[in-house]
Amino acid sequence: MTTGTATPRRSRLERQIGLKTVLIAFAAVALAPYLFMVVTSLKTNQQFADSFWQVSFPLHFENYAVAWEQIQPYLFNTAIVAAISIALILLIASISGFVLARYRFAGRGFIYGAVLVLMMVPGLANLIPLFIIMKDLGLLNTYIVLVIPYTVGGSVLGTILIRNFVEGIPQTLFDAARLDGASGVRMYRSVMLPLSLPVLGTISLITVSEVWNDFFWPLLVISDNSLRTVSVGLQFFQGQNATDYGPLMAGYLIASLPLVLLFTFLSKYFLAGVQGGVPGAH
Amino acid sequence: MVVTLDAPSLMPPSTEPRTTGSRPRKRVVIRWWIYLALLPLAVFIGYFAYYPAVSAIFWSFFHWQPAAESTFLGFGNYITMFSDQIWWSSFRNLGLIFLFAVVSWVFPLLAAELLISLRSARWQFTMRTLLIVPMAFPGVVTALVWGFFYSPNDGVINQTLKALGLEALAQNWTGQESTALLSLLFVGFPFIAGLPFLIFYSSLQNIPTEVLEAAQLDGVGRFARFWQIDLPLMASQVRILLFLAVVGTLQYGFVAYILTAGGPDNATMVPILRMINVAFQGGDWGYSAALSTTLFLITIIISAVVVLARKRGSSTADGGAM
Incomplete structure (x- = not known):
């Protein structure tokens, strides 16, 4: 060449x-x-x-105000669900990943195997039975019913990612900490957590995008419009504004914006997440 | 699925807190707090992942009525399934969706090859960014906007045809059997923004320059390089992608739900939608559980085959992505 x-x-x-x-x-x-x-x-x-194609003046920014009015509750719900899920996932996965990577005990292989198997099974396969379980628990139309499956999926993926990451941390660091008298809890908090921040960030981003994109679960378990998350909310919104093209498209854009911004500013972690969170577990 | 038991020597010192005294009987000490630490994970995956899967298998043998008395049917639901035309045609659709997905990798592959051939680093970065931007948009937004493209009256496609004087070609794209499935498949065209592109591009970037220089010295042209160097080096990645495409295809559903809801006349029905319809519209929960169990088993079997094949295959394949 x-x-x-x-x-x-x-x-x-x-x-x-x-x-x-x-x-x-x-x-x-x-x-x-x-x-x-x-x-x-x-x-x-x-x-x-x-003018179907061209930009046409004056620009009607008020479409965004109209759309915001309707989309804003969905964004709020999505943010809440994502935040709770991320907090739970990071807590569960970081502890489990740390223990599975650094300790040897009876049943370690079994537990890790049970986690790995779930990586292979898409959550959608559980849709019907899980729905009935949630219904029996009386959890339909709550934030909890949304948080649970994301937490399960995220904990599985997170445990695996964190375990692999912690195994890669040089043992000398932990040895040094122990010589200084650090306990297991201390090592988790002061050695492992600070080093794992990039992985934790990746897991958080995967979770946000999962919550933002998931469709069937919120469709089935939420019928109260004020609790809908973005993806199902948008579909409802589309039904309401089907012939009001300006506000309709403005709504789509508003709903996309948070993810697009995250993607723009954190694309490194985002892409790491896409490639690392591979076998479609969720 | 590489279980890296990399350094057993790392483990023993870390397992045993250096307390004095309990030296001689190391193994007897059961560190209960380890299990306590793993308890939240175990509860979550046990109650919300394993238990539902098992309960679906159980209830698939019943005429399951969640609110009332359920009657045992034996294999009744499965027998129903075998004569369920809609269910099986939904698998034919899945087959087409899978084939289309794999064939459509031509676009990301071509884009990755073109991109890697750009000499200007700035151009490479800019074009790569532009090509992957659609990944940032929620899937539902993409589906809805494409739905708008397809709409029969004000849809972009029909309007374009009209503007070009090809009004005769205008169709009710998602509303007629002949074009509905094809319309669904074209959502996201040209399919570059996605995992295949990222994987192709990064494996092309990882080809050592020595290899490429040696090939150049031997007079290997650009096309020969693609067949003789690029493709073979991507083989292990392609296998991962194939597996993911299978799993992804089995989960295919929300685009169909939004654009066609499985219609017209079940032309775009997929298993997930069938399963949901049977339960939520037909109220036949036991049958739905049987469908769910079948899907679950198919996924497990495919995954197991892939894992075994990978284990038996080259141990050099780095499990980076899995």
Whole structure:
């Protein structure tokens, strides 16, 4: 590739115009739906009918106010559910991962095996029986019923990720801590936790995106509109505003924004999560 | 699934707190607090993952009425399942969805190859970022926006056809049997933003430059390089992707729910939707439990096969992603 031919062709090769064109075309097609969403979110229905494609002035930012009014409770619920789930997951998974990585005891292999198996089984397979269990416990239409499956899925993945990570921490660190008289709890808190912050961050992000994206579970267990999370809420919202294109698209955008921002600023952890959280356990 | 028992020597010192006294009988000491520490995890996965799975198996043998007396049916529900046309056609749809998913890897693969060939690091970074941005959007938003694209009157696709003077080609894309499934499959086109692309791209990045330089010295062209270097080096990753595609396909559902709800006339029915419909619309919980158990077993069997194949296969395959 680097071996140059005649000079005029060489400069074209050098700039790789063909490659870039194809890649830009890919990106354009992939992003088109989202761009369309942004453009339409600023129109009235009249503008939408008149100029289907173009940005049309004046821009109607009030569509966002209309949409926000309806979307905001869903965002709030999602944030609460995600926050509770993350707190539980980090607590459970960090303790379990630490113990499984650093101690040897009867049943260690069995317990870890039981966790690994769950990685292989998608949570959706449990949808029907879990629904009945929650119904019998009287938990339908609560935050708890949403939190539980995310906590289970996240604890499974988190325990595995943290165990693998803690096994990679050099033993000398723990030995040094013990020489200084640190107990197990102290080692967990002062050696392992600070070192595992990146993994904990990755697990948190996976959980946020799981809560944001999960559809069937909230669809089935929540019928009270004021408790809906984003994905199911959006579908309801779509039903309410099906012919009000501006606010509809504005709502989609508002619902996407938190995830898009997380993705933008934490893309390193996000991608690590996507690639590390692999076998679709949730 | 690599169980790394990397250094047994690490374990013994850490297991035994250096208390004085109990030296001679190390093994007898049962450190109850270890089990206490694992209790929350055990309770959660026991009660909310294993117990439901087992109870689904149990109830699948009943005419299960959660609110009333359930009657034992034996294999009745399973016999019903074998003659359930909708259930089996939903698996045919899954097969098509899986095939389409695998074939559509052409796009991420091509994009990764093109991207890695860009010499400007800045261009590479920019294009990579643009290509993966759709991953940041919630799946439901993507499905809803595509639903809007497909809508028969104001939909983007039909409007485009109209603008091009091809009004005759306009369709009720998701509303007619002939195009509904295809419409679902095209959601997310060109399918670049996703795990396959990330995996292809990172394995291409990880090919040692010496290998590429040696190939260049031997006069290996760009296409030959793809077949002889890139593809073989990606083989183990592709196997992981295949497994994930199977598991992902079995879970396929919400896009169909949002765009077509399994219709028209069950043309886009998938197992998850069938299972939900049977329980929540038909009220036949026992039968739904049988369907759920079947799905569960299929997943377990596929996973077990893959795990065994991986164990038996090259031990060099790094379990990084699993």
